[in-house]
Amino acid sequence: MLSEIPIDLEKVSKKDRDNEILRVGMIAELDAVNLYEQLAAMAEREEVKAVLLDIAKEEKTHMGEFEALLLRQDKEQVEELEKGKKEVEELVE
Numbered sequence: 001m002l003s004e005i006p007i008d009l010e011k012v013s014k015k016d017r018d019n020e021i022l023r024v025g026m027i028a029e030l031d032a033v034n035l036y037e038q039l040a041a042m043a044e045r046e047e048v049k050a051v052l053l054d055i056a057k058e059e060k061t062h063m064g065e066f067e068a069l070l071l072r073q074d075k076e077q078v079e080e081l082e083k084g085k086k087e088v089e090e091l092v093e
Helices: 014-042 046-073 075-092
Strands: none
Touching: 014 046, 046 075
């Protein structure tokens, strides 16, 4: 993603805009996690690797913050996440 909003938020209804903003935030944080983990894997110095992995971990926390807010507002998302968890449990057992 690298700083580009993947959707035109002006085209999203005002009712849904905050949820879409939270989803965009989640995408950005996941993108950052991937970037920092890839950079850490390529880093030669251990201190650089350690800092990048620490930052990636912080981005995961940010992702959780966005998700927590989204789940407070979007009950359908909560239901679908639960369905997804159950499907995985059934597949891996």
